[in-house]
Amino acid sequence: MYTFRMDRICANHWCRQPFEITPADEEFLQKFECPAPTMCVSCRHQRRAMFTPVLVFHRRPSALSGTPILTMYSPRCQSPVYSIQEWWSDSWDGISYGRPYDPSGDFFDQFQNLLRVVPKISNHNEKSENCDYSFGAYNSRNCYYCRTIARSEDVYYSELITGKNEGIVDCYRCQYSNYLVECMLCVQCYGSSYLYRCTNVRDSHFCIDCQGCSDCLFCHNLRNKAFHIGNQPVDKETFKKMKQELMDGRHSTHMKNLRHLEEVRMETIWKDQQNVNSEDCVGDGLFNCARCIECFSCFNTVDSRYCWELTPSETTSHSMDVTRGGIGELLYNCAGLGGKNYFARMCANSRHSSFITYCTYCFTCKDCFGCTGLRNKQYCILNKQYNQEEYETTIRNIMEKMKSNGQWGEFFRPEDSAFAYNNSTASIYFPLSKEEILDRGWEWEDIPDPTLGGIDASVIPDSIDEIDDSFLDSILTCPVSRKRFKIQKKELEIYRMLRLPCPRLHPDIRIKRRRGLINPYILHDRTCRQCGKVIRTTFGPERKEIVYCESCYLKEVY
Numbered sequence: 181m182y183t184f185r186m187d188r189i190c191a192n193h194w195c196r197q198p199f200e201i202t203p204a205d206e207e208f209l210q211k212f213e214c215p216a217p218t219m220c221v222s223c224r225h226q227r228r229a230m231f232t233p234v235l236v237f238h239r240r241p242s243a244l245s246g247t248p249i250l251t252m253y254s255p256r257c258q259s260p261v262y263s264i265q266e267w268w269s270d271s272w273d274g275i276s277y278g279r280p281y282d283p284s285g286d287f288f289d290q291f292q293n294l295l296r297v298v299p300k301i302s303n304h305n306e307k308s309e310n311c312d313y314s315f316g317a318y319n320s321r322n323c324y325y326c327r328t329i330a331r332s333e334d335v336y337y338s339e340l341i342t343g344k345n346e347g348i349v350d351c352y353r354c355q356y357s358n359y360l361v362e363c364m365l366c367v368q369c370y371g372s373s374y375l376y377r378c379t380n381v382r383d384s385h386f387c388i389d390c391q392g393c394s395d396c397l398f399c400h401n402l403r404n405k406a407f408h409i410g411n412q413p414v415d416k417e418t419f420k421k422m423k424q425e426l427m428d429g430r431h432s433t434h435m436k437n438l439r440h441l442e443e444v445r446m447e448t449i450w451k452d453q454q455n456v457n458s459e460d461c462v463g464d465g466l467f468n469c470a471r472c473i474e475c476f477s478c479f480n481t482v483d484s485r486y487c488w489e490l491t492p493s494e495t496t497s498h499s500m501d502v503t504r505g506g507i508g509e510l511l512y513n514c515a516g517l518g519g520k521n522y523f524a525r526m527c528a529n530s531r532h533s534s535f536i537t538y539c540t541y542c543f544t545c546k547d548c549f550g551c552t553g554l555r556n557k558q559y560c561i562l563n564k565q566y567n568q569e570e571y572e573t574t575i576r577n578i579m580e581k582m583k584s585n586g587q588w589g590e591f592f593r594p595e596d597s598a599f600a601y602n603n604s605t606a607s608i609y610f611p612l613s614k615e616e617i618l619d620r621g622w623e624w625e626d627i628p629d630p631t632l633g634g635i636d637a638s639v640i641p642d643s644i645d646e647i648d649d650s651f652l653d654s655i656l657t658c659p660v661s662r663k664r665f666k667i668q669k670k671e672l673e674i675y676r677m678l679r680l681p682c683p684r685l686h687p688d689i690r691i692k693r694r695r696g697l698i699n700p701y702i703l704h705d706r707t708c709r710q711c712g713k714v715i716r717t718t719f720g721p722e723r724k725e726i727v728y729c730e731s732c733y734l735k736e737v738y
């Protein structure tokens with residue numbers, strides 16, 4: 181049994197933020213036999229996020245066959261990398277890299293030595309077709325430049341698109357939706373663009389916090405309305421005419437629309453915590469959640485604490501401190517977990533496994549500790565096979581040693597990650613300069629600039645109508661990043677369908693701008709603009725948006 185103190189200070193000398201371990205946290209931790217974390221919630225997420233990559237693709241030969249592969253691992257990662265097919269083939273077995281645990285040595289050092297030699301899978305795509313330029317596609321088809329996509333097709337430059345979706349471009353955490361461009365935190369939306377936190381909305385554009393609406397433009401906080409522009413009702417004919425003018429497919433008109441959307445943003449009444457279909461939750465961006473505490477941008481998650489961006493197609497429950505993941509139960513201090521894990525502690529990037537501790541890239545495993553790259557194994561430590569009794573005795577010994585030196589319960593060390601800080605998800609949640617990264621002893625890696633050239637995207641034709649299919653062969657150069665990009669065929673069809681101009685910025689810049697619209701995952705105290713009551717919200721006290729407490733919000737928006 182551990183004893184817990186309520187008031188703690190983050191162990192990171194650059195942070196030193198106070199944080200709490202509540203009695204409910206304590207109950208969780210006892211279940212996992214782990215001590216209280218030493219870092220604050222944000223620093224814990226930051227550490228774990230270092231183990232999941234941003235979208236950067238590298239070409240390298242497969243270490244097994246020499247055939248060229250596309251992978252998330254830069255040459256900096258010295259481990260052998262196999263193609264997806266090779267990794268899943270019977271031509272090798274992770275168990276052959278097994279080694280005995282040395283009780284006199286450091287566990288993390290031994291694990292790192294194992295990580296260096298066990299082949300890595302080039303990409304986490306599973307059961308997916310034509311998704312080579314995406315990471316973490318599951319049961320999906322034709323996805324390009326995406327991260328974490330499940331059961332979806334024709335998805336471009338988007339992340340956290342799960343449930344069933346089709347025709348999604350430039351979106352973030354959308355579920356059960358079709359034909360969307362630039363939408364964020366939306367569920368069951370159709371044929372729309374620039375929707376933010378909308379549910380069950382169709383044929384609408386530039387709207388914020390609308391539910392059950394159709395044919396709306398520049399609206400906010402509407403419920404079950406149709407044919408509205410700027411929150412005012414208009415007759416069907418007028419709507420049609422105005423929509424044709426406002427959405428004429430011209431870039432110049434579009435830029436005006438985006439400025440108008442900024443005004444809509446400032447007119448929107450924001451509920452202190454914007455959760456939909458969720459009960460007894462503290463957090464933000466939650467959909468279909470219950471009893472979640474300090475969780476952000478999660479979907480289908482219940483009875484969990486301190487989780488970010490869980491988007492299971494079914495449910496994740498009874499979990500604490502998880503950064504991005506799929507279906508699971510009893511997960512603690514994990515990152516990038518795929519579907520259907522049960523009782524995982526301090527694990528990353530594993531799927532369909534149970535009772536795993538300090539494991540990465542383990543699939544359909546049970547009772548494994550400190551393993552990587554195993555499939556269908558049980559009772560393994562550092563990839564070495566044991567019988568049940570030896571396994572249990574050995575893991576007890578490792579745990580005792582780690583408890584005595586303060587390692588037990590901590591996530592893997594930053595140096596154990598295959599990704600440099602600036603190429604990991606941590607750099608998205610917590611952007612830092614190169615100097616700050618190096619000062620903290622973390623790694624920075626420069627990715628060589630792509631070859632310059634191509635057509636300057638700022639001078640492409642103004643109207644979508646002037647862009648024919650021959651344009652698909654053109655290489656465009658982003659005026660901001662100078663990076664090159666192309667427009668995909670299906671993508672162009674979606675722009676035409678929704679009467680939107682072609683984007684002129686590189687997908688990375690678009691992803692970054694979109695991310696900038698999400699408030700950092702932290703709750704601040706401020707007062708309700710209407711009644712003055714103290715509320716907790718992701719809008720910091722200095723922010724100009726109109727933020728209401730729940731009861732004032734419900735009086736205005738229903």
Ligand SMILES: [Zn+2]
Pocket residue numbers: 190191192195196197219220221222223224
């Ligand atoms: Zn901290």
Ligand SMILES: [Zn+2]
Pocket residue numbers: 708709710711712713728729730731732733
């Ligand atoms: Zn109020």
